[in-house]
Amino acid sequence: MGFGLMDSLFPIFFFLIFGVVIAMFIVVIVKGAGQWSRNNRAPLLTVDATVVSRRADVSHHMGGAGDAGMSHSSTSYYVTFQVDSGDRMELRVSGKEYGLLAEGDEGRLTFQGTRYQGFIRSIENV
Numbered sequence: 001m002g003f004g005l006m007d008s009l010f011p012i013f014f015f016l017i018f019g020v021v022i023a024m025f026i027v028v029i030v031k032g033a034g035q036w037s038r039n040n041r042a043p044l045l046t047v048d049a050t051v052v053s054r055r056a057d058v059s060h061h062m063g064g065a066g067d068a069g070m071s072h073s074s075t076s077y078y079v080t081f082q083v084d085s086g087d088r089m090e091l092r093v094s095g096k097e098y099g100l101l102a103e104g105d106e107g108r109l110t111f112q113g114t115r116y117q118g119f120i121r122s123i124e125n126v
Contacts, residue, residue, distance in 0.1 A: 039113030049081040049109035049119070051101050052088065079116070081109050091116040 057076045077098035080090045093101070093116050101119060110117040 035114065039115050042113035044110065044112045044117065046108050046110045047083050049083050049107065051079055051103055051105040051119075052082045053080040053103060054078070054098060054101060055080075056098070081119075083109070 055078050057078065059074050059076070061072045061074070062070075075095065077093050077095055078090050079093050079098065079101055080088055082088045089111070091111060091114065097116070097119070105119070105121055107119055107121040109119050
């Protein structure tokens, strides 16, 4: 008694929430595929640049039932480069590259779209 309305609304809310979650996954996949495609079409460029900043983004994750409540963390590394025109771009780099680059480093930056390809320090800075 009294559960008639709840019994009829629960399936609607369940499928609505399920649909929103699925739609969010689809949007993320489509956006990622679009960025990947744009990067592949972009020319490979090498320009003079200066390292102006670095940052690390640490994400913490709690494990599921199979992980017995263990937590995990992952770190993404980013470096901001400034080119001769004054424009700046932040690119994701590997942990090894992050450790090798320092603010103020000058050299030749190679990138393709939003993909970091490499940085070679100027001989004067070595």
